[in-house]
Amino acid sequence: MSGAKADKSPSHEARGQGAYTKHLQIAFTETFMQSLLALSKAHQEGVHNAIEALRKGLPGVKLHDVGHFKGFHAAGKAVVVVCVQEGPQLVLFHTAPHDEGYNWGKRHKFTLVHDAMVLRTLKCETASDEQPGDFVAPIVPKPLKGLRTKDLGLFGVPERAAAYLLDVPDEECLFELTECFKPALGNALLDLWDEPDALDKVLRDFEDYNAVADKPVDLSTAIANPRNAHLVWSPPQSEQGLLAALQGDFEAWRVFLHPSQRRVVERNTKGAFKLSGGPGTGKTVVAVHRARHLAEHVFADDPRKILLVSFSNALAAELRSLLERLCADKPSLLARFEVQTLSGTAKSLLEKAGISRQLLSNVEDCWKAAMAAETLGLPESFYRSEREHVVIAQGAWNRTQYVQVRRTGRSLRLSDRKQRLAVMAVLEAFEAAMLELHGGDDAALAREATVLLRSGKLASPYAAVICDELQDAGAAQLRMLAALTADADEGKTRPNALFLCGDGHQRLYTSPVSLKQCGIDIVGRSASLKLNYRTTEGIRRHAMGLVEGLEADALEQETGDSLSSYRSLRGGPPPVEHKAASLDEEAEWIASLVSGAEAAPSLLLVLARTKDYLQQLKARLVALGQAPRLLEANESLTAADRLVLCTLHRSKGLEAPRVVIAGAQLIPARYPGKGDDSDRALWGRKETCLLYVGLTRARDWCAVSRVG
Numbered sequence: 001m002s003g004a005k006a007d008k009s010p011s012h013e014a015r016g017q018g019a020y021t022k023h024l025q026i027a028f029t030e031t032f033m034q035s036l037l038a039l040s041k042a043h044q045e046g047v048h049n050a051i052e053a054l055r056k057g058l059p060g061v062k063l064h065d066v067g068h069f070k071g072f073h074a075a076g077k078a079v080v081v082v083c084v085q086e087g088p089q090l091v092l093f094h095t096a097p098h099d100e101g102y103n104w105g106k107r108h109k110f111t112l113v114h115d116a117m118v119l120r121t122l123k124c125e126t127a128s129d130e131q132p133g134d135f136v137a138p139i140v141p142k143p144l145k146g147l148r149t150k151d152l153g154l155f156g157v158p159e160r161a162a163a164y165l166l167d168v169p170d171e172e173c174l175f176e177l178t179e180c181f182k183p184a185l186g187n188a189l190l191d192l193w194d195e196p197d198a199l200d201k202v203l204r205d206f207e208d209y210n211a212v213a214d215k216p217v218d219l220s221t222a223i224a225n226p227r228n229a230h231l232v233w234s235p236p237q238s239e240q241g242l243l244a245a246l247q248g249d250f251e252a253w254r255v256f257l258h259p260s261q262r263r264v265v266e267r268n269t270k271g272a273f274k275l276s277g278g279p280g281t282g283k284t285v286v287a288v289h290r291a292r293h294l295a296e297h298v299f300a301d302d303p304r305k306i307l308l309v310s311f312s313n314a315l316a317a318e319l320r321s322l323l324e325r326l327c328a329d330k331p332s333l334l335a336r337f338e339v340q341t342l343s344g345t346a347k348s349l350l351e352k353a354g355i356s357r358q359l360l361s362n363v364e365d366c367w368k369a370a371m372a373a374e375t376l377g378l379p380e381s382f383y384r385s386e387r388e389h390v391v392i393a394q395g396a397w398n399r400t401q402y403v404q405v406r407r408t409g410r411s412l413r414l415s416d417r418k419q420r421l422a423v424m425a426v427l428e429a430f431e432a433a434m435l436e437l438h439g440g441d442d443a444a445l446a447r448e449a450t451v452l453l454r455s456g457k458l459a460s461p462y463a464a465v466i467c468d469e470l471q472d473a474g475a476a477q478l479r480m481l482a483a484l485t486a487d488a489d490e491g492k493t494r495p496n497a498l499f500l501c502g503d504g505h506q507r508l509y510t511s512p513v514s515l516k517q518c519g520i521d522i523v524g525r526s527a528s529l530k531l532n533y534r535t536t537e538g539i540r541r542h543a544m545g546l547v548e549g550l551e552a553d554a555l556e557q558e559t560g561d562s563l564s565s566y567r568s569l570r571g572g573p574p575p576v577e578h579k580a581a582s583l584d585e586e587a588e589w590i591a592s593l594v595s596g597a598e599a600a601p602s603l604l605l606v607l608a609r610t611k612d613y614l615q616q617l618k619a620r621l622v623a624l625g626q627a628p629r630l631l632e633a634n635e636s637l638t639a640a641d642r643l644v645l646c647t648l649h650r651s652k653g654l655e656a657p658r659v660v661i662a663g664a665q666l667i668p669a670r671y672p673g674k675g676d677d678s679d680r681a682l683w684g685r686k687e688t689c690l691l692y693v694g695l696t697r698a699r700d701w702c703a704v705s706r707v708g
Helices: 030-037 041-056 098-107 149-153 159-166 171-178 183-194 199-210 219-224 239-246 251-255 259-265 283-298 313-326 331-336 342-352 364-373 380-394 399-404 417-436 442-455 475-484 537-547 554-559 583-595 611-623 677-695
Strands: 025-029 064-066 069-074 079-086 089-097 108-113 116-121 273-277 305-310 337-341 462-467 498-501 526-529 576-580 604-608 643-647 656-661 698-707
Touching: 025 030, 030 041, 030 089, 041 069, 041 079, 041 089, 041 239, 064 098, 069 098, 079 098, 079 219, 089 098, 089 108, 089 219, 098 108, 108 171, 116 171, 116 183, 116 219, 149 159, 171 183, 183 199, 251 283, 251 313, 259 283, 259 526, 273 283, 273 554, 283 305, 283 313, 283 331, 283 462, 283 498, 305 313, 305 342, 313 337, 331 337, 337 342, 342 442, 342 475, 364 380, 364 417, 380 399, 380 417, 380 475, 380 677, 399 417, 442 475, 462 475, 475 498, 526 554, 537 677, 576 583, 583 604, 583 611, 583 656, 583 698, 604 611, 611 643, 656 677, 677 698
Parallel strands: 025 089, 273 498, 273 526, 305 337, 305 462, 462 498, 576 698, 604 643, 604 656, 656 698
Antiparallel strands: 064 069, 069 079, 079 089, 108 116
């Protein structure tokens, strides 16, 4: 267990004396990216020029000590870039105006704990260096909690020593201790901290590590290690690639995999698999990596495509973009994938069977026509709710099924067969009205496609299906996915054929339904991601306070709470609470965040409950000399955006450095219907989740603004 402790700090003599200035390999950390974007455009350009000069070995840019790091000046010494150099490898950690940059270098320390890269914030020594009073640091008490002394005994740790390790209070102490151990044990302890449930896998890696002779790990090797992918990124090393990265094109970093995620990607499953996790844990990234893994290693000889689906066009476009980036090294792989919305998939399946159906986004006239068959004196809202919560949720589409189905949770009782048949007459009239228009809503199209697949009239055209944002897939659509991936003989999901990603706390559209109820068995085949790479701890904790008291969603009841042990990797402040007397005053404050004293050069994403409110806000911002862009349904954020307005519903799948939730007095919106009590409760839950989704779009800073 013992081992000599060497000074592995990159400020050591061996780590940077200004040698190897030519052909440097540049890598960025997240802290550098954030600090660069916080500089003025002129200073950003100065940093670009200094990095390029250093990379080419031009005179005038030299490394010198900056606290515990090395650094170099840019923009005529107005800015300092804090870095670490070892041989030809240069890692950029921070950039800021001169004094602020030097203070950062004193307050932080970078260490290689064997092959794990660790950036620490040291205890502040002066009042001026302290974090703001509302700064919230990530809290990970007793990182090895949950393990047992006999678990550590498998790695050769004596019982008494294991007891001390299990009682280590935080990850800072754990990092300090691992520096004292041999590399195999140090790595194992860090792996167990990352994912304590992977004991067998960590033990195998430990034994493999011990089988080879110990050798020092250099900085380049550590950067290439997937363990460190959440901290550091090496962009394309061409002049154009580095310039694009320095100008904010960091999207390629979004396709990295943490080791705990990679284990999910490469898992061999006997049936359907479900991945849970809070916002920012990388579920979508895992989904696209899973698609590539299946195409290359599991279904390489299957001529059918891998289908990736989500519930909206915007999210499907995001999946497509991530796939293109992931397969940049092998573009031919893209032909193996098909990316669709759930409704688009149903429509496509019907077309393959020679059936032409249109997706009807407006069915108001169909409901009016259906109400001509109403005989019980019940309102239209009752029939809409009955169709969603009973017929669709339980698959009771015909009279026989509907008469026999249990209507648990419905406040209006239907006491006899005659009443149920009268209800079904209205629902059948609604389906007939949609068919007259040669179309259907998303549930009707999915149900028709499912019937074709189950009857054998249509064979599944896909080797496997991956569904992102699972929580907003309706019951009919989940049954369609089950039918698409079912074995033709046994009816069970084929091995590795169905991979589902979702978070029940982000359900905004559909009614809760269990996977088992839709014919999808995930017993023993699920996992939950715990590390939030996007949102700071202060924002995460505030958002969690909104949903912690909610009853568990049906998706979470099957696999356990996805937010248990959910935590952020970065500290930061909670959301700012802002109050304005009027919409004009709120607009003036938002404008100040873009071009006033509180301005920052990074994107400001402004979210609101309704599009009408955003349009009023946009008019006022334009009058103040701003140029806001109102994000439409199928549009995406761009690197050139400075001020974007977007509805909270449309914000799903987005993220931005700064987020303002404007007009928060409109949340929760008033319940619009006259439906069942359960409808009202579901509405309230969705409104809470809507605010939760909005808050967690923010990476670094967030504000909630109320008017009146």
